[in-house]
Amino acid sequence: MESLNSERAPYGRQPKPAERRGVDSTRPRYQGETYYGQPVLKPSHYGQLIASYLFIGGIAGASQIIATIADWTGDRRNRFITRAGRYLSLGGIIVAPLFLIADLRTPERWYNMLRIFRRTSPMSIGSWTLTAFGGFSGITALLQFLADRRRRAPYRRAARAFALPATGAGAIVATYTGTLLGSTSTPLWARASRFLPALFGISAAATSTAALTLAAHASGASRITARRLERLAAMIAAIEFLASAALDRHWERANLAAPLKETPTATAYRAGYKGLGIAVPLLVHGVSVATGRRSRRASMFAAAATLIGGYFLRSVIVHAGRDSARRPEDYFQVTEAD
Amino acid sequence: MPSLGATFGRGAATTTQWDIANADCVVIMGSNMAENHPVAFRFVMQAKEKGATIIHADPRFTRTSALCDIYAPVRAGSDIAFLGGLINYIINSERWQNDPFFHEYVVNYTNIATIIEDDFKDASELDGLFSGWEAEKLSYNVDSWQYRGMDIPATLAEAYVHPSTDDPDKMIEKQQELTRRLPPSDPTLKNPKCVYQILKRHYAPYTPEMVERVTGCPKETFLKVAETLLKNAGRERTGAWCYAVGWTHHTTGVQMIRAAAIVQCLLGNIGRPGGGILALRGHCSIQGSTDVPTLYNMLPGYLPQPSAMKPHKSFGRYVEVETPPTGWWHNFPKYIISLLRAWYGDAASPHNEWRYQWIPKMVADHSQEPMMLAIADGLIRGLLLIGQNPVVGGHNSKLVRKGLANLEWMVVRETFENETASFWYKSPEEDTNGAGARAQDIQTEIFLLPAALPGEKEGSFTNTQRLLQWHDKIVDPPGDCRSDLWFMFHLGKRLKQLYADSHAPEDEPIKNLTWDYPTQGAQDEPSADAVLKEINGYTWPERKQIDDFKELKDDGSTACGVWIYTGAYPRADFNHARSRKPDAPDGPGTHLDWGFAWPSNRRIMYNRASADADGKPWSERKRYMWWDADKQQWTGKDNPDFSSSKAPSYRPDFTQGPKKGVDAHDGKSPFMMSADGKAWIFVPSGLKDAPLPTHYEPVESPVRNPMYRQQDNPPVKKWARSDNVYHDVGDPQYPYVITTYRLTEHHSGAIPTRFVPSLAELQPEGFAEIPPELAAEKNIANLDWIVISTARGEIEGRALVTERLRPFEIAGRRIYQIGMPWHFGWQGYATGDVVNVLSAIVGDPNTTIHEGKAFTCNLRKGRLQLSSQGVAQS
Amino acid sequence: MSVHPRALEHTESGVIPQEAELTAGATIEPGRSYGFFTDTTLCIGCKACEVACKEWNELPAEEFKLTGHSYDNTGALSATTWRHVTFVEKLSETNGARAMNLQPFQSNWLMMSDVCKHCSPAPCLEACPTGALFRTEFDTVVVQQDICNGCGYCVPACPFGVVELNVPDGKAHKCTLCYDRLKGGLEPACAKACPTDSIQFGELSALHDRAHKRVESLHAHGRSDAYLYGAPDTAGATNGIDRLNAFFLLTDRPEVYNLPPEPSLPSRRVLPSLLTGLATMAGIAIAAIVALVGE
Numbered sequence A: 001m002e003s004l005n006s007e008r009a010p011y012g013r014q015p016k017p018a019e020r021r022g023v024d025s026t027r028p029r030y031q032g033e034t035y036y037g038q039p040v041l042k043p044s045h046y047g048q049l050i051a052s053y054l055f056i057g058g059i060a061g062a063s064q065i066i067a068t069i070a071d072w073t074g075d076r077r078n079r080f081i082t083r084a085g086r087y088l089s090l091g092g093i094i095v096a097p098l099f100l101i102a103d104l105r106t107p108e109r110w111y112n113m114l115r116i117f118r119r120t121s122p123m124s125i126g127s128w129t130l131t132a133f134g135g136f137s138g139i140t141a142l143l144q145f146l147a148d149r150r151r152r153a154p155y156r157r158a159a160r161a162f163a164l165p166a167t168g169a170g171a172i173v174a175t176y177t178g179t180l181l182g183s184t185s186t187p188l189w190a191r192a193s194r195f196l197p198a199l200f201g202i203s204a205a206a207t208s209t210a211a212l213t214l215a216a217h218a219s220g221a222s223r224i225t226a227r228r229l230e231r232l233a234a235m236i237a238a239i240e241f242l243a244s245a246a247l248d249r250h251w252e253r254a255n256l257a258a259p260l261k262e263t264p265t266a267t268a269y270r271a272g273y274k275g276l277g278i279a280v281p282l283l284v285h286g287v288s289v290a291t292g293r294r295s296r297r298a299s300m301f302a303a304a305a306t307l308i309g310g311y312f313l314r315s316v317i318v319h320a321g322r323d324s325a326r327r328p329e330d331y332f333q334v335t336e337a338d
Numbered sequence B: 001m002p003s004l005g006a007t008f009g010r011g012a013a014t015t016t017q018w019d020i021a022n023a024d025c026v027v028i029m030g031s032n033m034a035e036n037h038p039v040a041f042r043f044v045m046q047a048k049e050k051g052a053t054i055i056h057a058d059p060r061f062t063r064t065s066a067l068c069d070i071y072a073p074v075r076a077g078s079d080i081a082f083l084g085g086l087i088n089y090i091i092n093s094e095r096w097q098n099d100p101f102f103h104e105y106v107v108n109y110t111n112i113a114t115i116i117e118d119d120f121k122d123a124s125e126l127d128g129l130f131s132g133w134e135a136e137k138l139s140y141n142v143d144s145w146q147y148r149g150m151d152i153p154a155t156l157a158e159a160y161v162h163p164s165t166d167d168p169d170k171m172i173e174k175q176q177e178l179t180r181r182l183p184p185s186d187p188t189l190k191n192p193k194c195v196y197q198i199l200k201r202h203y204a205p206y207t208p209e210m211v212e213r214v215t216g217c218p219k220e221t222f223l224k225v226a227e228t229l230l231k232n233a234g235r236e237r238t239g240a241w242c243y244a245v246g247w248t249h250h251t252t253g254v255q256m257i258r259a260a261a262i263v264q265c266l267l268g269n270i271g272r273p274g275g276g277i278l279a280l281r282g283h284c285s286i287q288g289s290t291d292v293p294t295l296y297n298m299l300p301g302y303l304p305q306p307s308a309m310k311p312h313k314s315f316g317r318y319v320e321v322e323t324p325p326t327g328w329w330h331n332f333p334k335y336i337i338s339l340l341r342a343w344y345g346d347a348a349s350p351h352n353e354w355r356y357q358w359i360p361k362m363v364a365d366h367s368q369e370p371m372m373l374a375i376a377d378g379l380i381r382g383l384l385l386i387g388q389n390p391v392v393g394g395h396n397s398k399l400v401r402k403g404l405a406n407l408e409w410m411v412v413r414e415t416f417e418n419e420t421a422s423f424w425y426k427s428p429e430e431d432t433n434g435a436g437a438r439a440q441d442i443q444t445e446i447f448l449l450p451a452a453l454p455g456e457k458e459g460s461f462t463n464t465q466r467l468l469q470w471h472d473k474i475v476d477p478p479g480d481c482r483s484d485l486w487f488m489f490h491l492g493k494r495l496k497q498l499y500a501d502s503h504a505p506e507d508e509p510i511k512n513l514t515w516d517y518p519t520q521g522a523q524d525e526p527s528a529d530a531v532l533k534e535i536n537g538y539t540w541p542e543r544k545q546i547d548d549f550k551e552l553k554d555d556g557s558t559a560c561g562v563w564i565y566t567g568a569y570p571r572a573d574f575n576h577a578r579s580r581k582p583d584a585p586d587g588p589g590t591h592l593d594w595g596f597a598w599p600s601n602r603r604i605m606y607n608r609a610s611a612d613a614d615g616k617p618w619s620e621r622k623r624y625m626w627w628d629a630d631k632q633q634w635t636g637k638d639n640p641d642f643s644s645s646k647a648p649s650y651r652p653d654f655t656q657g658p659k660k661g662v663d664a665h666d667g668k669s670p671f672m673m674s675a676d677g678k679a680w681i682f683v684p685s686g687l688k689d690a691p692l693p694t695h696y697e698p699v700e701s702p703v704r705n706p707m708y709r710q711q712d713n714p715p716v717k718k719w720a721r722s723d724n725v726y727h728d729v730g731d732p733q734y735p736y737v738i739t740t741y742r743l744t745e746h747h748s749g750a751i752p753t754r755f756v757p758s759l760a761e762l763q764p765e766g767f768a769e770i771p772p773e774l775a776a777e778k779n780i781a782n783l784d785w786i787v788i789s790t791a792r793g794e795i796e797g798r799a800l801v802t803e804r805l806r807p808f809e810i811a812g813r814r815i816y817q818i819g820m821p822w823h824f825g826w827q828g829y830a831t832g833d834v835v836n837v838l839s840a841i842v843g844d845p846n847t848t849i850h851e852g853k854a855f856t857c858n859l860r861k862g863r864l865q866l867s868s869q870g871v872a873q874s
Numbered sequence C: 001m002s003v004h005p006r007a008l009e010h011t012e013s014g015v016i017p018q019e020a021e022l023t024a025g026a027t028i029e030p031g032r033s034y035g036f037f038t039d040t041t042l043c044i045g046c047k048a049c050e051v052a053c054k055e056w057n058e059l060p061a062e063e064f065k066l067t068g069h070s071y072d073n074t075g076a077l078s079a080t081t082w083r084h085v086t087f088v089e090k091l092s093e094t095n096g097a098r099a100m101n102l103q104p105f106q107s108n109w110l111m112m113s114d115v116c117k118h119c120s121p122a123p124c125l126e127a128c129p130t131g132a133l134f135r136t137e138f139d140t141v142v143v144q145q146d147i148c149n150g151c152g153y154c155v156p157a158c159p160f161g162v163v164e165l166n167v168p169d170g171k172a173h174k175c176t177l178c179y180d181r182l183k184g185g186l187e188p189a190c191a192k193a194c195p196t197d198s199i200q201f202g203e204l205s206a207l208h209d210r211a212h213k214r215v216e217s218l219h220a221h222g223r224s225d226a227y228l229y230g231a232p233d234t235a236g237a238t239n240g241i242d243r244l245n246a247f248f249l250l251t252d253r254p255e256v257y258n259l260p261p262e263p264s265l266p267s268r269r270v271l272p273s274l275l276t277g278l279a280t281m282a283g284i285a286i287a288a289i290v291a292l293v294g295e
């Protein structure tokens, strides 16, 4: 390695990516230069509206999946979950886009989202998926409603048929938001472009399970429903624990975690997300599943904590991303290593 | 620009901007060319791309320095020491001594071989003074500076007569010697009284070590500059110099330019492509306003302004003493009579001295600075300011404001309300309290008249390279805005009306002035076209355009506004200034059909020197003008700045009787404006301070002159008074050197830029640049508020701590220098304190130009405590 | 005397068709690729480009604030500043002394006129869900103001921090490479105003040739540190970004000029990311089956 202060070696013509490896060592090393600490990137304007959208959209998408799985088990005792899941999904998909539109700076032109389809744009993919998801979820929910009212099998079968595309779309709705953030140049997001959809999907499942749990308790659903939901919640919390730890490690290694360590983000992240969103449900549900001792109160508390934690997750990621876009040193590292 | 005038004959850039692209070396000194002349700098970059070496010498590292190969830091005001060092180095170098080119060039084309009067004594003998110093008059008697046995008329319009000559007739007679023989000279350069030997002695003390001691520029850097210059001179190579007000704004400004002119003479760089001295002029038509002068001491075309202090009583006497017997200026009577014909029409005739007596005579130095003092003292009651902002641009701004508050009336023609028009209610009270002034106490009646902008009027600009370029009008000015031409024309009309019935003799000039330009449009706009036609000149009374000043006559049959502009409008249907035909990429590159350059559309002046003594190009590479023996005339890429059919072999035959005008010059004398046809390395007359540039300290300096006992320029103009106090040499109260300058982003007093948001945002506020070493000593951080003070006043601003400024080791002491852009005031979007509150009124002896580039100050961290709001901003 | 073949038109007619031929030596025709070669070694930091852009596009000024960052008082490209000149003072030499022996052309005080890179492919365009951002017939990238709905997604997509939402009008804005002027055969305002030809406008292939020659010539001048940023196969055109139609010649590391050393095309992450998401949901589905069937 050359001395840092020696005459500048030519940065030179850059070789093609394939050949690039060997040349890196002859390049003057990056010594932490920034342009007066000024940001290189423009941070996204995303804030609470988008965080809310990510949160609600996630619940809507995951609810559809859980509802479908519940339906497919063929177990009549899961019907509450199917029904509630489909309604929740519809509710979510009605509310979520409102946040999205409200976030537009020229909201009266929201329909331009459907002017074209662009496969390189997660925003475009998302817009169309939301549309499809909204449609299928709506029909599914309507058929579910008819099935519930008229108690006739054809409705149920029809609902099951429409639920299939709704579920596929729901899987995208629950996760593409991670892609949406990951497919930007914002270091924190871009570097986690494979982690974010996973984590958002898991959290979507966790929050929708939590919402179903609350619904089950509120409407006095059967104990087996509650038990199954709790089991699901415990499993998801465990997965989420692992996934988020992996992501933390990934960010830490990439030296990008700084924005997550600044107040108030750090508090929101640790206490809000990690604490309420993961630790509480993991403990409460875990203990309950392991010991078989169930408390309605505890379960409802854990579910509420999951929901709050899920919201914190979205909010923290959105805000920390903006902070990370303002840190030139983070961006330079990312683009150096990429 | 008396320095270039005194050396070469015409006070203007010797070359064109685009010719800089042909240089092998470009020295930029006394100018921040990239920032202030960015378009001209384009050609420096073109030269660079062709391999030229670019050098910048400046107290600060600027945007110009960043684009150069060598940056030489020099302390403000020390340039003559640097340039003198170059002269010393060059003439003692092996290359210069041995390459026959240099000898052939200087001996034939300059006065280096000329022999000076025996009683001449040099500054090296008299510790900084030259012979002829008259301490009681604070001026020189230049008799001992003359060529042996002759009296040499100056090439400068304003100084035909030596101020010290009591007997004009004796002077005229001694000048006639020039018509009888060539000046005494020694081509071997051995004669101890020849210019070469004097030069050698004069510059011997300017060693590289001395250069370092005086300027603070490390010896190695200085030597590198010197070697580079020498390397890029000769038959095959040329170098160009560019300067601007980094040199002129000194009490030794004229001599700084002179020193560069000497370097260029010695290196054989004048009159050749890629050579020359490019004086970078200021405002877009400031060259025009020297040619068609707004100066008090000249008539249009550099004709001498009649003076009450000179033998100018009658027209005959005026013409007699002001017409040199030899050189081009011998044609002076033709130009003055054509001018008077243009002004007074048929009212002028040989029987009434062509109405010479109607021209007012000057009685004193009427330049801006003394005028401001006269205003402050109540001697002048009314003021017309057309396109000027003296509260910001004038020196000692408090004194200026005190003066304005003393006026009865003031007319300001402006594009926005400037500081000068608003001083009475917006200026901080402290700054006008010399007059005890609060808004309600100021009696001055102020008329703010809106002026039209360039796109709203037609006319011509004469730019830095003497190039007239016409611009058309695009739109009518809005509302009450009118062009300055409109204003002057209609003012003249009304004055004529006012005096129509008067029989008072002093009203005759106004009554008889020809003032008949046609007007057009709803606003009665006078035709600028007609004005340019008159400036160009025509026959009288037919008014048929003429196309060369050689056609001007002294019998009243021609009328001409500015003789040097003849050819700009050579035919009634051809405005040459409006032509826009660039040469093709493979063309000669002189672009003779792009605008019109005076004189006679010559692009490089003195271009006879681009050929050797025999008229052959010095080299193929530097081919420009040459003698075509077949056609018996000068030919080449440009118009010859020489009698077009005078052969190189021509020798005046004095046995046939006296030779007048350029007939007295031989065929190898390219500088036809001067009496002897040579470039003047040694200036026998025309300058008030020295025949050879000599290092003097600025009037305010932290050090004693390390070179001579004489501290500052002996005849410097000072006005020490309680409202214009000067700091003592080395005054510990004011230990820092301060220099003031421009930023690309603003223009001068900056009214036109501070009011434009997209310009104002680029440099939104006043600041001072200070070196980190000084900042550390004073515990000042970047952007901290600081107060800068002098005996004239105090201002505040932000500190921009930057390594682009550096401390200097001068005569063994560490000297700090700070810098301030002076563009700011309280008007517009970009504001800041007026820097000229700090500066003093003081003047170069030749030009009365101030010393805004080098004075002393103090500095402290913090803010001003002003009792009124004024300019202090949060 | 040889006069420029088009000089006559120049004087006689008010409007000059294909004026760019005279001012930039480029004929502007749809279907060809245009861009900028910005040679920082020629830049004198005069900011004429910044002002010309504001004047032509009638953009408002930013705050009037002294930043203390050398002579840069506009700070960065933004929705209302489409050209921005950076200033980096590098006067200290290794021994602590100030520089005097400079490198040929720009050195020790670096100045660069930054602008939208008109990337190919363009991350902002790829991100735009409405098609407001489109590729013009001149191979440049432009926001159609009548379509943009202010979703703001192009903003974080841009790897160079160029495009920005303007708060008052709720649309994204950036350099249009003077789309309107190109249609009229005019050289872009910034390039035309640049006194030293630091900004060179033209057809890309011609610019690439010129730029490579310039680098070679600079190397011959001893500027071994000169390199291209954004021409194909150079720094700046990396990781899926084939080229920047506005590319640069730099002499110091990209970071010094506030440029990412090896930017990447965000859309390359879309598919892997989506698939990861779907795989995750498949996993969740399995978990759900396990959870929902047992007692």
Ligand SMILES: Nc1nc2c(c(=O)[nH]1)N[C@H]1C(S)=C(S)[C@@H](COP(=O)(O)OP(=O)(O)OC[C@H]3O[C@@H](n4cnc5c(=O)[nH]c(N)nc54)[C@H](O)[C@@H]3O)O[C@H]1N2
Pocket (backbone or CB within 6 Å): B029, B030, B031, B032, B033, B035, B036, B037, B057, B058, B059, B060, B062, B074, B075, B076, B077, B078, B079, B243, B244, B245, B246, B247, B280, B281, B282, B283, B739, B740, B741, B742, B743, B744, B745, B746, B747, B748, B749, B853, B854
């Ligand atoms: N953008 C812009 N362009 C302008 C103007 C403007 O205001 N803005 N003004 C126009 C006008 S009116 C004029 S007169 C010209 C002036 O053009 P310049 O002469 O280039 O103007 P300044 O910036 O005043 O001074 C030039 C340089 O002189 C240096 N200097 C100071 N003292 C000394 C010294 O003792 N020796 C040497 N060698 N250098 C010294 C300063 O550091 C500064 O860098 O520019 C014209 N062009």
Ligand SMILES: Nc1nc2c(c(=O)[nH]1)N[C@H]1C(S)=C(S)[C@@H](COP(=O)(O)OP(=O)(O)OC[C@H]3O[C@@H](n4cnc5c(=O)[nH]c(N)nc54)[C@H](O)[C@@H]3O)O[C@H]1N2
Pocket (backbone or CB within 6 Å): B245, B249, B282, B283, B386, B387, B388, B389, B390, B392, B393, B394, B395, B413, B414, B415, B416, B418, B451, B452, B453, B454, B484, B740, B741, B742, B747, B748, B749, B750, B751, B752, B822, B835, B836, B839, B852, B853
């Ligand atoms: N300390 C310090 N002081 C200096 C200098 C320095 O370097 N340092 N430089 C000096 C120099 S070189 C100069 S030239 C002077 C300049 O000082 P001023 O002569 O005062 O120059 P400007 O500020 O350019 O003033 C010109 C005014 O004319 C107005 N204007 C523009 N166009 C027109 C028009 O068409 N018609 C009319 N009627 N008005 C118009 C503009 O708005 C502007 O306010 O300052 C000098 N003062």
Ligand code: SF4
Pocket (backbone or CB within 6 Å): B036, B037, B038, B039, B040, B284
């Ligand atoms: S402002 Fe005008 S005079 Fe000054 S550099 Fe630009 S074009 Fe030339």
Ligand code: SF4
Pocket (backbone or CB within 6 Å): C116, C117, C118, C119, C122, C123, C124, C125, C141, C157, C158, C159, C160, C161, C162, C163, C174
């Ligand atoms: S630089 Fe940014 S705004 Fe410009 S084309 Fe590339 S991605 Fe789009």
Ligand code: SF4
Pocket (backbone or CB within 6 Å): C127, C128, C129, C130, C131, C132, C133, C143, C147, C148, C149, C150, C151, C152, C153, C154, C155, C171, C172
């Ligand atoms: S803000 Fe406008 S230009 Fe940008 S992505 Fe959204 S719609 Fe497209």
Ligand code: SF4
Pocket (backbone or CB within 6 Å): C052, C053, C054, C056, C057, C082, C083, C115, C174, C175, C176, C177, C178, C179, C188, C189, C190, C191
């Ligand atoms: S190309 Fe046009 S829009 Fe783009 S920066 Fe230049 S002037 Fe501005």
Ligand code: SF4
Pocket (backbone or CB within 6 Å): C042, C043, C044, C045, C046, C047, C048, C049, C050, C085, C111, C112, C113, C193, C194, C195, C196, C197, C198, C199
């Ligand atoms: S106009 Fe040209 S020289 Fe001036 S700052 Fe812009 S790029 Fe640099």
Ligand SMILES: [Mo]
Pocket (backbone or CB within 6 Å): B245, B281, B282, B283
């Ligand atoms: Mo000036």
